[in-house]
Amino acid sequence: MSSAATRDTDPDRLWSVTEHLEDVLATVRPLDPIELQLLDAQGCVLVEDVTVPVSLPPFDNSSMDGYAVRVADVAGASEEYPAVLTVIGDVAAGQGEQPHVGPGEAARIMTGAPLPPGAETVVPVEWTDGGLGRGPAAGMRAHSAAPEGATGQVQVHRAAEARAHVRARGSDVQAGDRALAAGTVLGPPQIALLAAIGRATVRVRPRPRVVVVSTGSELVPPGVALGAGQIYDSNSFALTAAARDAGAIAYRVGAVTDDAEILRSTIEDQLVRADLLVTTGGVSVGAYDVVKEALQSVGDEDEAGGGVEFRRLAMQPGKPQGFGTIGPDHTPLLALPGNPVSSYVSFELFVRPAIRALMGLEDLHRPTARATLHASKALTSPAGRRQFLRGTYADGQVTPVGGASSHLVAALARADALIVVPEDVESVEPGTEVEVVLLG
Amino acid sequence: MSSAATRDTDPDRLWSVTEHLEDVLATVRPLDPIELQLLDAQGCVLVEDVTVPVSLPPFDNSSMDGYAVRVADVAGASEEYPAVLTVIGDVAAGQGEQPHVGPGEAARIMTGAPLPPGAETVVPVEWTDGGLGRGPAAGMRAHSAAPEGATGQVQVHRAAEARAHVRARGSDVQAGDRALAAGTVLGPPQIALLAAIGRATVRVRPRPRVVVVSTGSELVPPGVALGAGQIYDSNSFALTAAARDAGAIAYRVGAVTDDAEILRSTIEDQLVRADLLVTTGGVSVGAYDVVKEALQSVGDEDEAGGGVEFRRLAMQPGKPQGFGTIGPDHTPLLALPGNPVSSYVSFELFVRPAIRALMGLEDLHRPTARATLHASKALTSPAGRRQFLRGTYADGQVTPVGGASSHLVAALARADALIVVPEDVESVEPGTEVEVVLLG
Incomplete structure (x- = not known):
């Protein structure tokens, strides 16, 4: 970051919004990746190329409810001259042992079930009499309601080409294919694919933990009566909600009184759970501006790149802004002005992109x-x-x-x-x- | 809902997507409202008109760092002929007792601090010498760094009109105004306003709790090795993620084997935490379709509007669909097909709008x-x-x-x-x- 270089320049300098955003983004690095359970990784950015370990589907399977048969046995079949086959049993999804379909035989098969050995094609149940010896069947009945359908005979009314109504092994993805590239944001369809290829966990950048502190002796929490000169703390609520909306795990610490020592110890206390700290209030030029005072004593100012810098921006609202890093881990901190609209606009312009940069997202900005x-x-x-x-x-x-x-x-x-x-x-x-x- | 009326009609009937969606939405009612803490209400729909209890700002206050003075005392002031005033102390934000500003006097005031009694206007610090007896000041120094600024004299270089740089009491909202209307979705700015007017809790429709169950004896969880004829359960992951994305609190129950009794008892067990149940698989016409079997024995089929109906839709993918209500509380249930793409598309078309209807949102559909x-x-x-x-x-x-x-x-x-x-x-x-x- 540029604070070390700029700290000693003209204090009256006005910085542009663009310059400030660039400097803020230069202070944040994407968080280190961790391995997360699939559902905990929702909305996160993948950091690995994920390769398909086993082809999908893993075996040839039926796309219809019907009968698995040999092509020659149904050649030339029609409603007038049906092929009559012996039903040798059921092929069900998830069943390890499958019947072998020989000449003149048919196995009742359900959608998704593996094509059994010996079978070459599937005839949909609507092309048969469903084993009932009458006209074309409208559908199959539930197994429990029709166990007798697994034996007896079936009349097939139409011929089928080889591998008709069969979803081929590997027709979705092949083992060795790249399922998802590093950088992919994991939404529900990507989670579907990861689960489908057997991935229980993935390596992603976690959601940043954002701690929100508002400052001001005039602030009281909503729900209590206002005393003279007091107003309600709204910034800590608004920015916590906004941080969650941006993808963060956000903690609202609430309002801290205008006392530099109390604020300093609060911030030091919170560092343990913060990937990013956001304060509001106390950054303008006023005599009670304690955030500046407090932050000047947190962390290692001597180290290049450490410390928090306060600036005036060529912007309305939101002119006074602070940013930098604090504490032993150089945790990034953004100090926003205290007016509710100023703090919210500042959040949108600077904190939201910072949160998204911590997540490793490429698309940092609102449309x-x-x-x-x-x-x-x-x-x-x-x-x-x-x-x-x-x-x-x-x-x-x-x-x-x-x-x-x-x-x-x-x-x-x-x-x-x-x-x-x-x-x-x-x-x-x-x-x-x-x-x-x-x-x- | 129409199931009682339609249950006995032609089983071969194809229902349109529009008809099915209408029937699904007719089975869900917005959830009963509850009082939630502000930050727990994020993304929820307000069910009350919220009235402003106390005007914002609650008192006249300064929009600048500067000096609170009387208009007559700075009339005609210029850099050449400054008005010289006695500084009688500091007015700080949140300070109960404020100094009274008499003729010839000035009180140092910070942004947001109440206009003290006797004062009529605020001159920004940049229009003064900042009490330093030199040229125009660039800004105020922190109180701790400049306590001496609260006494002595200040030279004012410009006149100020009455109530210049003063934010009037009630200029944001007036007591009695409607802050937010029932039906408003609570995002960060709305939460800001609610906090600002002192509301700690609000009455909203809660996020629905959605329980996701996938069915199929062929399904194994990601992370274990596939056996013969087995595939990974992806639907329970994808639909749980999709339900969260739609605004729900979603619970993934995982895959249940193709056994109607086990599925029935699982669903009955989950009812206690479900505002909506979603199943996948086992709704097509195949012989192992257990969801139909299981659901026909849950709940009170005799009561009008109870029970789950299975249909064929004029849609691809997603032809077989079930929906209805089950259990003593008539909990809505949607039974989706088991193919991953079919279940995801069905979720988008029917479950997502149902979740949003439960939340009381008006905008149910994707753009x-x-x-x-x-x-x-x-x-x-x-x-x-x-x-x-x-x-x-x-x-x-x-x-x-x-x-x-x-x-x-x-x-x-x-x-x-x-x-x-x-x-x-x-x-x-x-x-x-x-x-x-x-x-x-």
Whole structure:
């Protein structure tokens, strides 16, 4: 990371959103892979090429309920002149011993059951009388309801080519094929394939453990009465939920009072379960800004690349930001501003990509779209700042909700997009095309 | 549901996908709401209109680090002729007692801190000398680093209008406003708002508990060696993962042997933790189809609407399907076919919407799109069946992967879309526009 190089540069420098994101991503490395049970690996990134150990299907099997027969025995068969065969038993799925089908014989076979030795093809039950000596059968009856069907005779009304209604061994995947490539994200269909080829565990990057701490002596938890000058802690809830939404295992530590020593010891305490720490509040220039104070005493500042750096970004909301690594394991930490909207927007721009980078995902960012601004008046944005306004997006149009102020959490809750106003734009007229970040 | 009415109709009847989905959705009702902690309610549907109990912000507060002053005291101030005010102390966020700002006085104030009594406006620190007696200040220093800043004098270089840099009480939401409407899905921003207005718990429909059972004597769990005629159980893994992906809390019971009595007792045993049961395998017409047998003895068949009905659908893959309710609580059950691709496609079409209906979501279905078929030859589809082929979708084009056969798990794992071929279409030429269901 660049903090060692930049720490001593102009403290009034404004960093661009792009520069900051690059520096944040340079501090996080994908987590070391571990072997996980299949269902625990859902949503994770595979780190190995998985090879097929045994062909799928592992044996020739029937794709229909019907009769396994020899081709010559049904040649020329018709409803008028059926082939009459002796039923020698049932072939069931999962049955080790299978009957041998000789000339003039048929074995009743169910979908998925192995083609028995001697048989060359399968005639569907609908092409036979189902062993009932009457016209074409509509289907097979349950074994328990019709055990007598495993003996006697069957009339076959149509000829079948060799290997008709047979799924060949290896027709899905062949032993030695690459089933999945390293880098694949494991969703339900990939888990299906891994199970199907017999893999009980796979090597993946685990979900990162993210610890969320909000700071501020004014914060009280929801559910208790507000005292004078107090407000409810919402950031620790919102960012814990957002971290889970991004794929992390997130722990909400809650609000810590504005006391650098208490905050420092809380953070040191949490390091043991953190792959990433996120704080909110206390990073602006104000006199009670304790996060800066606290973090300056965690970890090894002397080591290159250690320590947390505080910056002002050319961005609205979210101007004050801190980031770096702390503690003996150089755990990455992002210190976000305390206003609810600022912290949420900062999370979307910097923490979410960091979480996804820790997971080893290639696709770090929310999808974006071009949209036409639908508004009653022009949007204004400060010069030199990249502004992120809240909006609702539908059918190529985006409508701002609420104003630019970073305390408008009600408007945030109605938004599903961020409207991006670039640094060099100070006014956006209605009808103009803008870039939007699509949330959730 | 319609099973009582339809049970006795033509067993050879083919039901359409639409008819079956309607009947499935008619058997599930949204789960009863419960009061959950905020973070446990993530992704759930709110069932109450939430009203704002106390305005946000709850008090006038500063949007900047600076000084709280009276308007008259800074009128006409400039860098050349600054207003000189006596600093009477700090106003900090969360501090109960605040200093009273009289004529000629200023209180150092941090972002978010309450506007103290007597003060009428806030001048940002950048408009002052920061109490240092020199030129304009770049920012405030941390309180611990500059306690002396809470006393002495400050020079103000610019006038400020009344209530400049003040966020007014109630400017975000007013007490009595509706914060969120019943039916809202709770994502991170909505959780932010609920916490911000002091709600620790909310009334939502919980995530459904889904129990997944695969059946088949041929099935062995991944990780053990295959015997003759055996294959790996993949459906219980794939559908558990898919149920979680759809929002459910899913339990994988695993594979049960083809024995109706064992299956019946397994299902009865699981009912205590199931809001929805999903089985795979054993629903086609074959002689070893035990799910039908087993389910016919669970629950109260005599009661209208009870019991499980088995049907043939005009669909490929996924022709045989069962659904209904079982047990004393009339727990919904969907019995899917056993081929991996059939069961996965059936899950997408019928189980996923059922899970989302249980959650009370309005949006039950995957998004669909129109896409141009990119293929080297025409797709063929059986007349009278709605076919769902696997494909990859990008930039308005869809490319089939693998064939139509329902045993091709490897192709499924490469697909991200289902290509829908309607019932009345038997061939689709390359370049034709088709409907696709976008997966994941």
